[in-house]
């Protein structure tokens with residue numbers, strides 16, 4: 001794979017030259033693009049790079065620890081890593097907020113506040129690294145139609161941080177090239193092939209008000225679903241798949257007891273561009289095992305539904 005070798009080597013030496021003795025800041029989301037951009041910079045300038053990872057308490061199960069294992073002090077790279085455990089802050093802001101766009105705005109704004117505070121502590125920064133990739137470059141040049149959902153991602157930070165220059169080492173790469181560069185850089189496969197995960201995280205996979213308890217339910221249900229999808233070797237072939245928590249409770253029975261608990265919805269889609277998508281056909285046995293594990297292992301759930309709607313008319317996420 002000579003082309004990626006040479007991209008990686010060239011990019012590292014270009015970044016080293018550009019940054020000189022400057023200070024570099026990166027908002028790390030744990031997603032593929034920001035991870036690859038961060039590692040490139042770490043290889044180029046080492047400890048001149050500081051990565052800030054905001055754990056908003058809306059990540060998937062164990063995700064914060066997985067990101068820390070790769071980028072933190074125990075990991076293979078030489079960089080400064082700051083993990084901000086901001087769960088309580090986000091849950092407090094989200095208490096009793098039910099409207100999807102309000103939730104998105106709150107999570108996006110709070111994310112920026114937390115990041116700003118960290119950036120201030122770090123002090124004068126010369127460069128802000130962004131994981132912008134070629135499709136983002138093209139998309140931002142097109143006139144956007146009506147806003148269906150207000151998007152949040154780490155690319156939205158430049159207005160809020162003081163720095164001299166943005167660096168975007170991946171701006172000429174397509175997604176598959178970014179993944180190959182990631183592998184070339186030694187980033188673990190589970191990060192490189194990570195499925196897309198929205199900035200507002202589980203906040204938009206919990207219908208209605210977010211609570212710590214609901215986050216626990218959706219995290220546990222989602223972890224089981226992903227495990228069963230991986231066991232059936234379906235993971236690489238799907239565009240996106242996850243569990244969401246409906247705001248519906250219904251009556252069930254457990255032993256001799258009546259229960260009145262939440263329904264979890266499982267989703268799986270195939271898509272080429274995430275603008276449209278079709279529901280993927282997951283074998284009944286796989287869904288059956290996932291469903292029975294979820295009701296047995298996750299307290300607070302007594303029913304599991306599968307969402308077989310395409311986009312349109314549904315969207316991929318629930319909010």
Ligand code: XMP
Nearest residue numbers: 151152153196197198199200274315316317
């Ligand atoms: P929808 O739900 O609009 O999602 O069909 C399309 C794709 O976009 C992802 N998504 C987001 N990604 N910030 C992101 O970075 C966001 O606010 C956001 N909202 C949705 C979603 O996971 C799917 O891949």
